[in-house]
Amino acid sequence: MLHAGTMLxxxxxxxxxxxxxxxxxxxxxxxxxxxxxxxxxxPRGSRLIGRYDSQVALGQNRLLVAxxxxxxxxxxxxxxxGLGSKDTQGASGIQDRTNNHYRRVYGNALLLSxxxxxxxxxxxxxxxxxxxxxxxxxxxxGAAAVGQQLSSVALEVIRRNMEVRPTVEIRQGMPFNVFxxxxxxxxxxxxx
Numbered sequence: 450m451l452h453a454g455t456m457l458x459x460x461x462x463x464x465x466x467x468x469x470x471x472x473x474x475x476x477x478x479x480x481x482x483x484x485x486x487x488x489x490x491x492p493r494g495s496r497l498i499g500r501y502d503s504q505v506a507l508g509q510n511r512l513l514v515a516x517x518x519x520x521x522x523x524x525x526x527x528x529x530x531g532l533g534s535k536d537t538q539g540a541s542g543i544q545d546r547t548n549n550h551y552r553r554v555y556g557n558a559l560l561l562s563x564x565x566x567x568x569x570x571x572x573x574x575x576x577x578x579x580x581x582x583x584x585x586x587x588x589x590x591g592a593a594a595v596g597q598q599l600s601s602v603a604l605e606v607i608r609r610n611m612e613v614r615p616t617v618e619i620r621q622g623m624p625f626n627v628f629x630x631x632x633x634x635x636x637x638x639x640x641x
Contacts, residue, residue, distance in 0.1 A: 451491075451633040452484055456535065456626035459497055465543075465619040467512055470503040475516075478624065483637075490635040496520040497529075497627060505614050511542030512617045516627050521638060535626045545619040553613055 459475040474496060481491035498518040505512070515531035534543050 450484060451481065451629055451635065453629050453631050455481070455484075455629040455633075457481055457491065457497075457629070459625060459627055461543075461619060461621055461623045461625070462496075464621045465501060465512060465617070467501070467503050467505045467615075467617040470501060473499045473501055473514055475499070475625075475627075488637040490633075490638060491519065492522055492638050494522050505617055507614060509615060510547040510617065511536075511540070511544045512619060513542050523638070527633070527635070530631060532630060533628050535628050537624055537626065539626075543619050543623065543625045545617070545623055548616040548618065550613045550615065 458478045462474040477495040480489045499514045499516040501514045514534045519527045
């Protein structure tokens with residue numbers, strides 16, 4: 450039996466990119482013994498199958514994975530209850546590379562500033578006439594209206610592009626642990 454709280458050492462076989470949700474495969478990297486450390490229950494090389502979500506929040510740099518199946522080298526398979534992952538220090542989730550898309554965000558912020566300045570410049574100036582009042586010409590009014598509409602549309606598009614979530618990438622071979630949240634009863638593994 451493996452008790453809740455046991456860590457299964459593993460490493461990724463497939464890489465992960467959080468832009469889209471998907472399935473993930475890992476491999477147990479060391480033999481896992483029963484609670485008495487006498488009998489191998491999960492041999493090195495056993496496969497883990499899981500799923501990850503693409504819902505990475507702003508500022509997040511870890512990916513949560515739910516491990517749903519364990520496949521032993523002899524072909525036996527065990528359903529897992531969506532077990533979580535921990536890094537090698539015990540923190541929840543798996544962390545490797547995070548792309549916060551700063552170039553895109555700050556580039557859009559710069560564009561936003563330029564378009565805002567352009568909208569201001571497209572507004573007609575009120576030049577004082579001979580009596581102290583000035584009226585914009587038809588061309589100035591038309592240019593102002595077009596400038597306002599174009600800047601409104603452009604600002605909305607750019608604002609949407611600034612709400613980009615980070616991309617978490619995890620490379621093949623990344624070590625981590627699968628954390629057992631429930632007891633698992635397994636038969637001793639014997640080579641066939």
